[in-house]
Amino acid sequence: MKIARFEKDGRIGVGVVDAEAGRIHPFDQDFDDVVDLIRLTASGLGLATPGGETVALDKVRLLAPVVPDRNIFCVGKNYHAHAREFSNSGFEAGAVKGKEIDEYPAIFSKPPSTVIAHGDTVEMHPEATQAVDYEAELAVIIGKPGRNIPEARGMEHVWGYTIVNDVTARDRQKNHKQWLAGKGLDTFCPMGPWMVTADELDAGNIDIECHVNGELRQKANTADLIFKIPALIAAISAGLTLKAGDVIATGTPAGVGIGFTPPKFLKAGDRVDVTISGIGTLSNPFG
CATH class of the missing domain: 3.90.850.10 (Fumarylacetoacetase-like, C-terminal domain)
Known part of the structure; x- marks a missing residue:
C-alpha cells in the first residue's frame, strides 16, 4: 500500500495512493501526525478505511511522507x-x-x-x-x-x-x-x-x-x-x-x-x- 501526506485547500491529509490512476484516497480518520498511523498499524490494530471521494494527485501538494521528531x-x-x-x-x-x-x-x-x-x-x-x-x-x-x-x-x-x-x-x-x-x-x-x-x-x-x-x-x-x-x-x-x-x-x-x-x-x-x-x-x- 502506498500512503502519502498531502495538502489541499490549506488542510493536511493522509491517504492511499493509486499511482497508476493518479489518484489519492483519503482516510476517514484524521491523522494530524502520520506517525500515529504508523503506530496504529505496527501495533496490529489494522488501518482505518479510506473514505470519501478520491482526489487527483495533480490537485494536491505532496508533503514529505514522514518528518521524524529527531534526526x-x-x-x-x-x-x-x-x-x-x-x-x-x-x-x-x-x-x-x-x-x-x-x-x-x-x-x-x-x-x-x-x-x-x-x-x-x-x-x-x-x-x-x-x-x-x-x-x-x-x-x-x-x-x-x-x-x-x-x-x-x-x-x-x-x-x-x-x-x-x-x-x-x-x-x-x-x-x-x-x-x-x-x-x-x-x-x-x-x-x-x-x-x-x-x-x-x-x-x-x-x-x-x-x-x-x-x-x-x-x-x-x-x-x-x-x-x-x-x-x-x-x-x-x-x-x-x-x-x-x-x-x-x-x-x-x-x-x-x-x-x-x-x-x-x-x-x-x-x-x-x-x-x-x-x-x-x-x-x-x-x-
Missing part, C-alpha cells in the same frame, strides 16, 4: 562500488587505499530541518558550499519500537519504505572531517513522494536509479548493499531505542558527482530524479 539515521559507504569511488575521490578524510570497505557501518545523521517534499526546491547554499552532490537512497521507516534488536529480528521492526536524496556538501564533508557539517544543511534531505508498506516490497532486491537533468548517473540494486537492512537496524539500535516513525537511509550506490573526473557537482537549475522500483520517483529542482 534521520543515515549510513555511508554501503555499496562496494561507491565505497571505492568515495575513497578514491579525494573527498573522504582519512581514506586508506585498500581499506575502502569498513568492518562496521558508518552511521551519521541529518536534522529534521533537512527534510523537504517531492517537488520542493533544494537550496544550493552558495554562502556555505561550492560542491553540492546527490545521493539516491532507499529509506527504511521503523514501525515497531525496539532497542538492542537482534539482526535476525530486524525486519520485524520495518513498517515500510520511502525514497531519500541524501544531498551533500562535499567540501564541508571533507574540510570538517566528519559528515554532519556536509549533510545537515537546510533542505538537504528530499523525501517521498510517498511511503510504501513493507508487505509490498522485497527490500533485498530493489532497483535504484538516479538521473540528473535526464542523464542516468546511478543504477544499482539493494542486493549490492554491504550491510543489509537487518544488520543496520541491529547496529543502530544497539543501546539506542528506535521509535515508530524513525527513518534510516541505507546508503547510496556508485555514480555520485565526486565519482567523475572532474567531479560533476550540481548547479542552480538542475533537477534530480531518484526512482526506486515499487515505490516511484522523487524529483526535486535545485536552486
Whole structure:
C-alpha cells in the first residue's frame, strides 16, 4: 500500500495512493501526525478505511511522507562500488587505499530541518558550499519500537519504505572531517513522494536509479548493499531505542558527482530524479 501526506485547500491529509490512476484516497480518520498511523498499524490494530471521494494527485501538494521528531539515521559507504569511488575521490578524510570497505557501518545523521517534499526546491547554499552532490537512497521507516534488536529480528521492526536524496556538501564533508557539517544543511534531505508498506516490497532486491537533468548517473540494486537492512537496524539500535516513525537511509550506490573526473557537482537549475522500483520517483529542482 502506498500512503502519502498531502495538502489541499490549506488542510493536511493522509491517504492511499493509486499511482497508476493518479489518484489519492483519503482516510476517514484524521491523522494530524502520520506517525500515529504508523503506530496504529505496527501495533496490529489494522488501518482505518479510506473514505470519501478520491482526489487527483495533480490537485494536491505532496508533503514529505514522514518528518521524524529527531534526526534521520543515515549510513555511508554501503555499496562496494561507491565505497571505492568515495575513497578514491579525494573527498573522504582519512581514506586508506585498500581499506575502502569498513568492518562496521558508518552511521551519521541529518536534522529534521533537512527534510523537504517531492517537488520542493533544494537550496544550493552558495554562502556555505561550492560542491553540492546527490545521493539516491532507499529509506527504511521503523514501525515497531525496539532497542538492542537482534539482526535476525530486524525486519520485524520495518513498517515500510520511502525514497531519500541524501544531498551533500562535499567540501564541508571533507574540510570538517566528519559528515554532519556536509549533510545537515537546510533542505538537504528530499523525501517521498510517498511511503510504501513493507508487505509490498522485497527490500533485498530493489532497483535504484538516479538521473540528473535526464542523464542516468546511478543504477544499482539493494542486493549490492554491504550491510543489509537487518544488520543496520541491529547496529543502530544497539543501546539506542528506535521509535515508530524513525527513518534510516541505507546508503547510496556508485555514480555520485565526486565519482567523475572532474567531479560533476550540481548547479542552480538542475533537477534530480531518484526512482526506486515499487515505490516511484522523487524529483526535486535545485536552486
